Amino acid sequence: MLPVKRCHDESCAGAAAAAEEDLPVTAADGGSDEMAREALSLEVVWKGSERYPLMVPKYATVSSIKGLLEELTEVEAEGQKLLGLVKGRLPRDTDTLAELGVRSGTRVRLVGTRAADRLRTRAGSWQERDAGAPAIPDHPAAAATADGPVTGREHEVVSTDVRSRLDSVIKHAELRVMNSPRQGRKLVVLDMDYTLFDCKNMSGNVVEMARPGLHEFLAAVYPHYDLIVWSQTKWHVLECKITLLGMVAHPGYKLITALDISTMLDVKTIRSGRPTKHQVKPLEFIWARFQGTYTRSNTIHVDDLGRNFALNRQNGLKIRPYKRADTRTRTDTELYRLTRYLLAIARLPTLEFLDHAQWRSYR
Ligand SMILES: [Mg+2]
Numbered sequence: 001m002l003p004v005k006r007c008h009d010e011s012c013a014g015a016a017a018a019a020e021e022d023l024p025v026t027a028a029d030g031g032s033d034e035m036a037r038e039a040l041s042l043e044v045v046w047k048g049s050e051r052y053p054l055m056v057p058k059y060a061t062v063s064s065i066k067g068l069l070e071e072l073t074e075v076e077a078e079g080q081k082l083l084g085l086v087k088g089r090l091p092r093d094t095d096t097l098a099e100l101g102v103r104s105g106t107r108v109r110l111v112g113t114r115a116a117d118r119l120r121t122r123a124g125s126w127q128e129r130d131a132g133a134p135a136i137p138d139h140p141a142a143a144a145t146a147d148g149p150v151t152g153r154e155h156e157v158v159s160t161d162v163r164s165r166l167d168s169v170i171k172h173a174e175l176r177v178m179n180s181p182r183q184g185r186k187l188v189v190l191d192m193d194y195t196l197f198d199c200k201n202m203s204g205n206v207v208e209m210a211r212p213g214l215h216e217f218l219a220a221v222y223p224h225y226d227l228i229v230w231s232q233t234k235w236h237v238l239e240c241k242i243t244l245l246g247m248v249a250h251p252g253y254k255l256i257t258a259l260d261i262s263t264m265l266d267v268k269t270i271r272s273g274r275p276t277k278h279q280v281k282p283l284e285f286i287w288a289r290f291q292g293t294y295t296r297s298n299t300i301h302v303d304d305l306g307r308n309f310a311l312n313r314q315n316g317l318k319i320r321p322y323k324r325a326d327t328r329t330r331t332d333t334e335l336y337r338l339t340r341y342l343l344a345i346a347r348l349p350t351l352e353f354l355d356h357a358q359w360r361s362y363r
Pocket of ligand 1: 191192193194195303304305
């Protein structure tokens with residue numbers, strides 16, 4: 001079988017651009033499952049002793065591997081050097097493993113220093129604090145900032161400058177539209193890490209770290225819903241994930257866009273009686289940038305972190321986090337259940353009056 005690229009312009013960074021221009025993107029479809037599963041194992045060694053076994057498709061570019069390694073090590077991709085992929089030189093970011101003739105089992109040395117901002121640690125701590133937390137109330141009112149204990153306002157948003165900062169994000173954040181919205185469709189906004197993908201488990205084939213039923217789910221709801229992915233990661237990492245998972249040019253669905261951490265917002269909410277700073281995904285960003293198309297009444301936001309709904313609680317549907325893709329593959333049925341729910345509510349004139357907390361028992 002000939003090696004293939006998923007990315008039109010020979011780089012991971014080109015995939016979205018290719019989709020945006022509606023250009024053909026080679027072999028990134030779900031029908032190429034066999035091709036996608038043709039994988040190589042790599043052992044990446046960092047700092048002499050830290051080892052990261054990876055299983056990646058042969059069409060993966062050096063750039064996409066750096067993106068995955070950034071996720072695992074927090075060493076920013078642009079500062080990484082990968083030694084040992086090819087002899088005697090550093091590979092280009094746009095080279096694929098197949099082009100470089102990399103063999104399975106190759107040991108690679110990662111050279112790079114961890115950046116100051118530790119996205120993984122922060123995300124992990126939010127995840128833990130969010131577990132089992134009660135729901136954030138609807139329509140949180142902006143109120144005075146308080147630094148001492150606060151009673152009776154649990155999960156209330158207390159930042160006073162949300163409006164101005166949100167306006168700034170709406171005005172300035174980059175939006176990469178891959179496909180045009182379709183008339184009359186509702187919108188599903190999907191978190192990436194732990195909702196669609198086990199982001200910390202790279203020891204199996206990356207393609208297989210997708211949540212069970214991922215592509216079937218997206219293809220099943222696509223006739224009724226436009227799709228936007230929103231992830232608390234930097235763009236190049238997010239782009240690598242959606243590209244390697246085959247979500248950029250799947251024949252059964254198209255993504256409208258993928259939003260990265262630059263479109264998220266810091267807020268303070270009352271947690272355990274104290275103002276706690278965390279990030280949220282403000283749906284108003286989407287509603288403003290796709291004005292008249294997506295609204296409060298036709299949008300549903302699926303995420304494993306309830307705190308991401310803080311500014312748009314009613315639109316949020318909390319899904320169980322998907323972790324340990326290697327052991328839970330056969331038992332996780334969340335996306336199949338979610339398919340049933342989204343299809344059941346697809347023809348409602350508005351979603352504004354639904355309590356998505358009851359999604360599992362909706363009839
Ligand atoms: Mg998540």
